[in-house]
Every structure is written in structure tokens, then in C-alpha cells.
Amino acid sequence: MAAGAKLDQDHPGFADPEYRARRDAIAADSAGYRPHSPIPAVAYTDTEHEVWRTVSRQLAPKHEQYACAEYRSAAARLDLPTDEVPQLAAVSARLQRLTRFGIAPVPGLVPVRTFYGSLAARTFLSTQYVRHHSVPLYTPEPDIIHEVIGHANFLASERMADLYQAAGQASRRTETAAALDFFSRVFWFSVEFGVVWEGGELRTYGSGILSSFGELDRFREAEIRPFDLRAMGTQDYDISVYQPVLFAARSFDHAVDELHAFFSTYDDDAFGRWCPRE
Numbered sequence: 312m313a314a315g316a317k318l319d320q321d322h323p324g325f326a327d328p329e330y331r332a333r334r335d336a337i338a339a340d341s342a343g344y345r346p347h348s349p350i351p352a353v354a355y356t357d358t359e360h361e362v363w364r365t366v367s368r369q370l371a372p373k374h375e376q377y378a379c380a381e382y383r384s385a386a387a388r389l390d391l392p393t394d395e396v397p398q399l400a401a402v403s404a405r406l407q408r409l410t411r412f413g414i415a416p417v418p419g420l421v422p423v424r425t426f427y428g429s430l431a432a433r434t435f436l437s438t439q440y441v442r443h444h445s446v447p448l449y450t451p452e453p454d455i456i457h458e459v460i461g462h463a464n465f466l467a468s469e470r471m472a473d474l475y476q477a478a479g480q481a482s483r484r485t486e487t488a489a490a491l492d493f494f495s496r497v498f499w500f501s502v503e504f505g506v507v508w509e510g511g512e513l514r515t516y517g518s519g520i521l522s523s524f525g526e527l528d529r530f531r532e533a534e535i536r537p538f539d540l541r542a543m544g545t546q547d548y549d550i551s552v553y554q555p556v557l558f559a560a561r562s563f564d565h566a567v568d569e570l571h572a573f574f575s576t577y578d579d580d581a582f583g584r585w586c587p588r589e
Contacts, residue, residue, distance in 0.1 A: 322451055323443035330443055337440040338418035350400040350416055351439075359441040360395045366447055366456050366524070367393040373527040379507055379514045379563050382521060385468035396455065399439055402463050410472035414463065420452065423482075423495060430479025433472065435462055448524040451551070461522030470567055471516075477574035478502065490582035493544040500543040500558050501570055506530060507560045516563060519554075526553060533557045538566065540573055541585050 324330040333356075340351040355363075371393075374383060388409055391397055403414035415429065417436045429436050437458035442450035450457060465471045478498060485491040503519040504526075513531050520526040533553075536542065538560040546556060560566035 319451070323446045323449070327443065327445075334440045338438075341416035341439050342418040344416045346415065350398070350403060350414070352398055352400065353396075353439050355396040355441070358444050362441050362444050362447045363396040363456065364394055366460070367391075369448060369524050370460065370522075370527070373524065374521065377514055377527050377530070378521055379509055379516045381468055381470065381563050382465055382516055385466075385471065386464040389464050389467035391459065391464065396441060397459060399437060399455070399459075402459055406463060406466055406472075409467050410469050412466045412472045412475070414458075423491065427479050427482035427495075427498070430475045431483050432479070433476050435466060435475070437463070457518070457522040461518030464521070465516070465518060474567060474571055474574070475502070477571055481574040481577040484578040485582070486579050487582070489586075490577075490579045493582050493586060494577060496546060496548070497540055497544045497570075497573065499548055500546060501566065504530075504548075504554050504557060505560070505566060506535065506557050507563050507566050509562065513559060516566065529553045530557060535559050538569065540569065544585060 318325045318331065324334065337353055340353070344351060374386070378386075389402070389405060391402070399414050399416055406412045406414065412433045412435065414435050414437050416439050419438060421436060426436055435458070437455065438453055439455050442454045442456060466475065478494075482491065482494055485494055499519075502517065504515075504517040506513055506515045506517065506520075508514075513535065515521060515527070515530060520530050530553075534556045536556060536558050538558050543558050546558075548554065548556075560569065
């Protein structure tokens with residue numbers, strides 16, 4: 312979604328011209344970014360900082376209860392501020408020191424091949440605007456809270472940073488839309504909405520759950536199926552609802568090992584083996 316893009320009518324900021332203008336201005340600055348140049352700084356408002364504080368305060372106890380140990384350890388390493396929206400430049404610099412992963416700003420949603428492909432170069436593409444203040448615990452699209460709390464925190468884990476890179480490399484090897492779609496569904500049900508058994512409890516390593524107050528409260532109510540890459544790659548999903556189906560690995564190690572093996576060898580030929588034509 313580019314600067315000045317039309318918001319859907321059910322977007323919380325649809326009828327707020329001040330929010331839309333503010334969002335467009337931040338997106339326009341991000342759109343002007345060029346690789347290896349300084350990331351544009353954003354002078355976040357008191358309202359935007361308060362949204363960040365609210366979300367940080369509400370998510371912290373949920374993460375202790377529901378996040379897998381690897382995520383909690385990585386988040387402690389990145390040590391995001393809880394009282395103000397962090398600058399992407401500062402987050403990127405710290406990640407570079409920790410795991411050699413960087414962040415680059417984008418104005419909004421980008422083509423899937425662009426997003427995934429950037430991961431191959433150990434670069435995560437992130438928006439910089441903040442969700443609407445009327446519903447701080449909800450956003451219908453990725454904002455800086457989702458990108459940083461959900462993804463950047465986990466990129467402070469060397470194992471997850473390597474997994475993201477392997478995923479990006481896999482996406483670059485796909486040539487057909489069908490192969491990319493299968494890959495994208497596996498990514499969705501793992502990196503975005505993956506769950507694992509840990510200490511006898513169902514916990515999550517999925518960034519889409521970790522950054523969502525609502526998903527954290529509801530994910531254990533989903534239909535939990537065994538970890539199965541072919542099933543994940545062919546399962547439909549709806550981004551506008553709480554996920555009704557999730558795939559649980561036996562452990563975090565199990566999830567990472569299986570995903571690394573999959574991403575490291577995936578291409579169109581592999582897709583043909585996963586989904587042979589009848």
C-alpha cells in the first residue's frame with residue numbers, strides 16, 4: 312500500500328482525515344528511502360507514543376504466558392523501548408550487531424516477491440506508521456508495531472535470522488506462481504502463525520500471533536493440527552479473521568529443523584514433488 316493509498320471503509324482510520332494525512336506523510340518519507348542511505352527519522356507524536364506504550368504494556372504479560380522461549384530470549388536481547396516508538400534506524404543498527412540482519416523502510420505493502428526476496432539479503436522491509444489510536448490493540452495491516460514487536464524481536468535470534476534468510480533464498484528460486492503460493496502458505500503457517508509444544512503447553516513462534524493481543528488470547532482455541540508441510544502449503548487462510556487452523560510442531564527445534572530443510576531445498580522442482588500433478 313503506497314503513500315496516499317485508499318483505505319478500506321472498515322479501516323479504523325478511514326474517516327479520520329488527520330490520521331490519513333499523517334500516515335501518508337510518513338509513508339512518503341519511507342518511499343524516498345534508497346538502499347544504504349540513512350533511514351528517515353520519524354518525529355512520532357505523543358498520541359503515537361501512547362499507542363506504542365499501550366500495546367507494549369498489554370503484550371508483555373501475554374508473551375510471558377504464550378511466547379516460546381526462543382522469542383522471549385531474542386526480545387530480551389533486542390531490548391526494545393516500552394515508552395516510545397523506536398526509530399527503525401536504531402532497531403536496524405542493533406540487529407546488525409546481533410545477527411547481521413537489517414531493516415529497510417517501505418511505504419506500505421509491497422509485492423510478495425519483493426518482500427520475501429529482501430530476506431535473502433538479510434533485510435526485513437518494514438513500515439514506519441502507527442495504527443489508529445482508537446483501537447491500539449488492532450490493525451488490519453502491518454504497521455511498525457507488528458513489524459518490530461512481531462518480526463524484529465525474533466530477528467535478534469541467530470537461528471530465526473538464518474531461517475528468514477533461507478526463506479528468502481527459497482522464494483528467489485521459485486519461478487512459477489504456484490510454487491511461490493505453496494511457499495507463501497508454509498511461511499504463513501510457520502513464521503507468521505506457527506505454534507509449538509513447549510513444556511507441555513501450546514506456545515507460539517509466529518509473528519502474526521506475537522504482535523496481536525487478540526490472536527494471543529485466541530490461538531489456543533484454534534483447530535490444532537500436527538506439523539505437516541504439505542498440509543500447510545495447501546491450506547487456505549483468511550487474513551481478516553482469527554486463524555481457525557494452526558499447525559503445531561513437537562518443539563521449537565523441530566519446527567526450525569523442518570523449516571530449514573524445506574527452505575534450503577525448495578524450488579519449482581521441489582514443489583512438483585510436494586504437489587505432484589495427478
